[in-house]
Each structure stands twice: as structure tokens, then as C-alpha cells.
Amino acid sequence: MKTIIIAAICLxxxxxxxxxDAGQSEEVIEDLQIRLAGMEQIIxxxxxxxxxxxxxxxxxIDAILSEAEALEDESQAP
Amino acid sequence: MSVMAKPRFIALLLLLASATAGAGYRFDAxxxxxxxxxxxxxxxxxxxxxxxxxxISRCVADESACxxxxxxxxxxxVKGAALEPERQLRLVNQYINRKNxxxxxREMSPSVAPGGQAELRNHWSTLLEFLERGGDCxxxxxxxxxxxxxxxxxxxxxxxxxxxxRSVRAYHAxxxxxxxxxxxxxLELDDTIVKAAQGNYRFVYALNEQGIxxxxx
Numbered sequence: 396m397k398t399i400i401i402a403a404i405c406l407x408x409x410x411x412x413x414x415x416d417a418g419q420s421e422e423v424i425e426d427l428q429i430r431l432a433g434m435e436q437i438i439x440x441x442x443x444x445x446x447x448x449x450x451x452x453x454x455x456i457d458a459i460l461s462e463a464e465a466l467e468d469e470s471q472a473p
Numbered sequence: 474m475s476v477m478a479k480p481r482f483i484a485l486l487l488l489l490a491s492a493t494a495g496a497g498y499r500f501d502a503x504x505x506x507x508x509x510x511x512x513x514x515x516x517x518x519x520x521x522x523x524x525x526x527x528x529i530s531r532c533v534a535d536e537s538a539c540x541x542x543x544x545x546x547x548x549x550x551v552k553g554a555a556l557e558p559e560r561q562l563r564l565v566n567q568y569i570n571r572k573n574x575x576x577x578x579r580e581m582s583p584s585v586a587p588g589g590q591a592e593l594r595n596h597w598s599t600l601l602e603f604l605e606r607g608g609d610c611x612x613x614x615x616x617x618x619x620x621x622x623x624x625x626x627x628x629x630x631x632x633x634x635x636x637x638x639r640s641v642r643a644y645h646a647x648x649x650x651x652x653x654x655x656x657x658x659x660l661e662l663d664d665t666i667v668k669a670a671q672g673n674y675r676f677v678y679a680l681n682e683q684g685i686x687x688x689x690x
Contacts, residue, residue: 427507430687434678435514439611439635439644456564459552463545463568470541 497670498634498649498657498679506687509680518597519682522619525601529623546604550623561624562650566660569616573607610662611635611646617660618648618681626650632679632686634659640673649679 510516532539532547539547553564598612600619608616614633621631630651638645648660659667676688 427511430506431512431685434635434685434687435512437635437644437677439609439646453560453563455556456560456567459549459564460567460571462552463548464571466545466548467542470544 500651504686504688506685509682522599525599553624565617565620567664569613570664614646614648628682632681634679636674636676
């Protein structure tokens with residue numbers, strides 16, 4: 396009988412803790428949703444800046460970019 | 474606190490505030506918020522890009538498998554693979570920056586809020602969508618992210634970072650790259666790569682395929 400009572404008390408305590416945890420999980424999820432909703436409201440609007448002058452010239456990179464541009468021009472040719 | 478000490482205390486607080494306000498981007502900031510899948514529009518973009526990767530991979534492996542529009546991308550990936558990492562960053566930054574800038578088309582995107590209605594929001598573009606249509610600054614940052622991944626940069630070393638630019642009073646997006654010394658370099662739209670603290674940026678949030686970071690929380 397004593398064993399049954401102790402088991403019942405433990406079960407009741409476990410259920411109470413589980414309910415408490417579930418409540419806290421719901422709060423965490425809601426907080427996450429609120430924070431994400433705030434982020435998605437941000438509209439990025441900064442304009443594209445002109446290419447900065449004075450950058451060191453890298454001939455290899457320039458050659459790759461020139462060749463890529465030529466390929467793009469070919470792809471757009473009628 | 475004595476009368477003499479108070480101004481010094483306030484000055485110290487102001488000094489600390491100004492120091493942190495212009496601090497460089499930190500990959501190790503404890504601002505992790507959630508998995509990338511928690512933001513539906515971003516997760517959908519990652520899915521679309523995953524679907525495009527096979528097309529890109531086939532093209533890179535065999536030029537004859539490339540559409541005419543993908544040949545320049547293939548060239549950048551193949552020739553870029555032979556460069557050192559810092560020069561790969563310069564190549565990708567300049568290659569993507571040459572694409573057409575256009576204001577984002579707003580489209581109906583699902584809300585992250587439970588039960589929230591779809592609203593007009595920014596559209597996240599994949600690499601191929603950007604190369605086809607251009608985009609605005611977050612699309613440039615995302616395109617650089619995907620292209621650097623093709624060149625072998627690890628996802629954990631790359632983040633699309635949205636910040637508030639105090640100098641123009643607008644939100645701006647850049648790609649942050651973590652270097653070997655742990656510092657973050659920012660790939661800007663004007664071809665510069667910023668290696669020091671950007672005093673005018675207040676970092677708001679960041680994304681990659683592994684997660685979302687909330688720097689404003």
C-alpha cells in the first residue's frame with residue numbers, strides 16, 4: 396500500500412513537471428516566432444555603390460572576369 | 474560615488490558604448506537563434522538552390538552540358554578553383570557585383586508567425602535566379618554565399634548579414650566570411666573587402682544554411 400501511494404505521488408509530480416515544461420516550450424516557440432517575424436519585416440534597401448577606385452589590380456582576376464563577360468555577351472547575341 | 478568620479482564613470486560608459494557600436498562582425502557572438510528551416514522563405518530558397526546544384530555540378534564537370542548562360546559561371550568556378558582563398562573572395566565579389574542591380578520584386582511569402590497571413594516581402598534569390606535577373610543587395614550577398622560554397626568555402630565560415638547602415642540610414646546586406654585568424658571580412662557591393670571594423674554598421678541578423686543569428690536581440 397505504501398508503495399502504491401509513493402508511486403502515485405511520483406506519477407502526479409512527474410505529470411505536473413511535464414505540463415510545466417510544455418508551457419515553457421510554447422513560450423520559447425512563441426518568442427522565436429516573434430523575433431523571426433520582426434526580422435522578416437526588415438526590407439533591405441541600401442543602393443548599389445559604384446565600384447571603389449584605387450583597388451589593387453589583379454591581372455589574373457581581371458582576365459577571368461573579361462573572359463566571363465565575353466561568354467555572357469556571346470550568350471546574349473541574337 | 475564622489476562628484477569627481479561620476480564624469481569619469483560616464484565617460485567610461487560612453488567609451489565602451491562607442492567601442493562596441495562600431496565593432497566588426499563576430500562569428501563567435503552568442504546570438505544563435507534557430508535552425509535555417511525556422512524561416513520559411515529562407516528555407517525555400519535553400520531548397521530551390523539545392524535543386525539547382527545538380528545543374529551547376531553537371532555544367533562544371535562537362536562544358537557541353539552547360540547552357541549558354543551558365544558558361545561564364547562555369548569559367549569562374551573552374552578558374553577560381555586554382556586561386557588562393559583571398560583571391561577567390563576578390564574574384565567572386567567582383568564577378569557578382571557586375572550583375573544587374575534592381576530593386577527587389579516583392580512577392581507573397583509565407584509568414585513565420587503561426588497563423589500569419591502571407592504578405593509582400595523581400596524575395597530571396599538563388600544563385601541562378603540572381604544571374605538571370607539580378608537583384609538588390611541581399612541577393613548579391615546570397616549569390617556570393619552560394620558561389621563561394623561552390624568553390625569549397627565551408628558554410629560555417631559564411632553568413633549573409635543584414636545590418637543597419639547609419640551613414641545612409643538604410644538596411645544593407647553583405648556577405649561575411651570568417652578567415653583563418655577568426656576575423657570576419659565583409660564583401661561589399663563596391664568591390665571592396667572590408668577587413669576592419671565597420672563603424673557605421675549595426676548588425677541586425679545573419680543567415681546561412683545552418684542557422685539564423687539574431688544580433689539585435
